[in-house]
Amino acid sequence: MATGARVTAVSGTDDPPGLARDDDLAERFVAGDEFALREAYDRFGRAVFHLATKTLANRDDAEDVTQTTFVAAWLGRGTFDPARGSLLGWLLGIARRKVVDRMRARARENRITETVRHQPEAGMSSPGADPDQVVDRLVIADELAQLPTDQRRMLELAFFDDLTHQQIAQATGVPLGTVKSHIRRGMQSLKRRWEVDGDASSRAAHISRVR
Amino acid sequence: MTHPHERLISLAFGEPDDDASAHVAQCASCRAELATLRQVVAVGAETQSLHDLPEPPPRVWDRIEASVREASVGEAPVGGASVGAEPAPVDLAEQRRRRRGPRRWPAWATAVTAAAAAAVVAVVATLSIVWSGVGRTPDEIVASAALAAYGETPRSAHGEAEVLADGRLRLEVRDLPAVSGYYQVWLIDPKTMEMFPLGVVDNGSDEQLPLPSEVDLTRYSVVDVSAELFDNNPAHSGDSLLRGELT
Numbered sequence: 001m002a003t004g005a006r007v008t009a010v011s012g013t014d015d016p017p018g019l020a021r022d023d024d025l026a027e028r029f030v031a032g033d034e035f036a037l038r039e040a041y042d043r044f045g046r047a048v049f050h051l052a053t054k055t056l057a058n059r060d061d062a063e064d065v066t067q068t069t070f071v072a073a074w075l076g077r078g079t080f081d082p083a084r085g086s087l088l089g090w091l092l093g094i095a096r097r098k099v100v101d102r103m104r105a106r107a108r109e110n111r112i113t114e115t116v117r118h119q120p121e122a123g124m125s126s127p128g129a130d131p132d133q134v135v136d137r138l139v140i141a142d143e144l145a146q147l148p149t150d151q152r153r154m155l156e157l158a159f160f161d162d163l164t165h166q167q168i169a170q171a172t173g174v175p176l177g178t179v180k181s182h183i184r185r186g187m188q189s190l191k192r193r194w195e196v197d198g199d200a201s202s203r204a205a206h207i208s209r210v211r
Numbered sequence: 212m213t214h215p216h217e218r219l220i221s222l223a224f225g226e227p228d229d230d231a232s233a234h235v236a237q238c239a240s241c242r243a244e245l246a247t248l249r250q251v252v253a254v255g256a257e258t259q260s261l262h263d264l265p266e267p268p269p270r271v272w273d274r275i276e277a278s279v280r281e282a283s284v285g286e287a288p289v290g291g292a293s294v295g296a297e298p299a300p301v302d303l304a305e306q307r308r309r310r311r312g313p314r315r316w317p318a319w320a321t322a323v324t325a326a327a328a329a330a331v332v333a334v335v336a337t338l339s340i341v342w343s344g345v346g347r348t349p350d351e352i353v354a355s356a357a358l359a360a361y362g363e364t365p366r367s368a369h370g371e372a373e374v375l376a377d378g379r380l381r382l383e384v385r386d387l388p389a390v391s392g393y394y395q396v397w398l399i400d401p402k403t404m405e406m407f408p409l410g411v412v413d414n415g416s417d418e419q420l421p422l423p424s425e426v427d428l429t430r431y432s433v434v435d436v437s438a439e440l441f442d443n444n445p446a447h448s449g450d451s452l453l454r455g456e457l458t
Contacts, residue, residue, distance in 0.1 A: 037279065041272060049267040063271050071278040072354070072458045078429040094458045101357055101371075133254075140251065141258035158224055159255040165226055180221065187220045191251050198254075 026087040030077050037074050044088050045070070047138045048095045054129040055099045058106070065102060069095040088142055089197030096131045136198045143193035144186075151186035154179055214241055223248035349377035356434045356455035364388060364452045372434040372455060380409060380420045384436055387414040387452055392440040396420060397447060398431040401456075406447060407431060432457045 025043070028036035048069050052062035073080075073094055080090050144152055157168045165183065169176040218231040222245055235241045358370035370384035380396070387394060396409040410420040422428075436453040 034279075037275075038272075041275065045267055045271070046264040049271070050261070050264045063267060066267050066271050067274045067278070070275045071282075074275075074279055075282060076354075076429050076432070076458060079432055097357060097456075097458055101355065104357070136254050137257050137261060140254045141261040144255065144258060155255065159252070160259045162256075165221065165224070183224070184217055184220050187223075187248065187251065190255060191248060194251055194254070195247075 026080065026082050029074075029087060030080050030082075032077065037070070040073075040087060040091070041070055044091050047088060047142070048091055051092060051095050051131065051134050051138065052099060054134045055131045056102055056106075057128055061102050061106070065095060065098045069098055072098075085197045086139075086142075086193075089139060092135045092138060092197070096135055099131045132198075136194065139197040140190055140194055143190050147186050147189060150174075151182045151189075154182040155186045155190075158183060214238065216241075216244070219245050219248055223252050349375065351376040354428060354457040356457045358384065358434060358436065358453040358455035361435075361451045361454040368453060370436065370453050370455070372457070374422070374428065374457060375419075378422050378424065380422050380434070381417070382412055382420060382434075383417045384412055384453065385415060387436070388438075390438040390452075392438060392442075394452070395437050395439045395447075397435040397437060398422075398426060398428070399433040399435050400430045401433050402430070405431075406435070408445070408447075412436065428457055 025036055025039055029040055045066065049062065049066045052065040052069075053059070056062045056065065069091060073091055076094075080087065084090075085093075144155060147155070153172070154168055154174075157163045157171065158165070163171065165179050166176060168174070168183075169179045172179070174182075215228075215231045215234055218228050219235070219241060222228055222231055222235065235245055352373045353376050354374040356372045358372060360366050360368045365386070365388055367386045368384075368388065369386065370382065372383075373381045375381060382396060384394065394412050394414065396412055397406045398409060399406040407423055407426055409422065410418070412418045412420075434453075434455050434457060435447075435451050437448055438450045438452055439448050
């Protein structure tokens with residue numbers, strides 16, 4: 001498996017891993033630096049667009065959701081709280097809500113069309129992928145891309161090639177104990193990120209339980 | 212055996228480990244942890260398809276840029292790289308001020324006349340960011356929220372709220388549980404839980420409520436519908452039926 005330079009899945013860059021870049025971008029975005037909006041779009045536009053195209057049948061809807069997500073994020077940037085998750089997670093949370101709104105609107109239109117036509121099944125386009133699952137995949141892919149190279153490489157062999165730890169050790173020539181520790185540390189990062197951003201973005205729809 | 216946290220990760224990948232398996236069989240917290248790890252493994256395996264995601268068509272960015280420009284007055288061009296304009300000078304003090312200062316969604320107050328718009332431009336220079344309604348039609352939706360059942364409310368209850376460019380909140384609520392009093396709409400700042408009362412709605416109705424002109428929707432971002440009693444107490448009863456966040 002190629003582990004050299006490549007374009008990472010979600011962030012669209014192949015920069016060294018680490019959260020420093022993210023934090024800096026988020027800070028500039030919140031501060032109202034217009035260049036940060038373009039940068040956020042360059043890095044995360046494809047992830048937001050992927051979420052929209054996977055979940056919405058209509059291509060115009062997907063483009064529209066992508067556009068309005070970034071506009072809403074920019075106008076509402078004062079509400080972004082880095083303590084509650086990453087910028088990508090926040091953007092995906094906004095996009096997810098817009099996707100769900102659009103799905104509901106389409107379902108409503110379809111109901112009206114059906115009532116007019118008296119054809120219960122007509123026009124019922126089947127919904128696309130589950131937005132929560134797509135968000136989870138994007139968040140994990142982003143974290144995977146940011147892991148140190150060794151951790152990422154071992155995890156990719158386990159995830160994509162379905163190799164056992166022993167097989168990974170044989171394939172890479174890395175001692176089994178080292179393979180295990182890379183996998184362990186990588187998984188801990190993925191789990192942490194998933195709990196923050198996967199969870200945060202689905203919870204955002206009904207806001208914190210404070211009173 | 213103490214909780215074998217590290218070995219749970221190997222288990223999640225299907226590596227054989229009889230001791231750890233035996234522990235998991237008896238330990239609810241390790242079972243839950245293992246279930247989470249297995250989900251992460253499953254999601255991880257699905258990420259292979261996410262390499263080289265396609266770019267959105269260029270028109271998507273063009274529209275973002277146009278929307279943001281339309282919404283801003285007296286601000287520098289967005290994303291200089293694509294417009295070829297000179298980068299706007301960055302005033303760090305101003306940025307810090309903006310970060311702390313109040314931000315607003317597009318000005319609601321009234322239809323903005325040319326004179327008012329000019330006044331807004333003048334004020335922007337000293338008062339950080341003020342978004343303007345220039346170029347918007349009164350019915351344009353500038354923010355919206357899907358309202359979902361909150362707390363003990365039956366899941367079937369739902370609603371939608373839309374903020375229109377001229378400062379109205381359009382609200383639709385459905386299938387609210389019956390209450391002995393009435394339904395009240397609020398805008399809440401989720402950080403401080405300070406709130407503005409907006410008005411009263413009926414179940415199943417489609418209402419339009421005026422927003423207070425001073426409300427900052429980036430702070431007061433949560434639309435809340437509560438059950439209130441006829442008790443002469445104007446404060447929130449604490450019984451929220453629906454909530455949703457404006458985006």
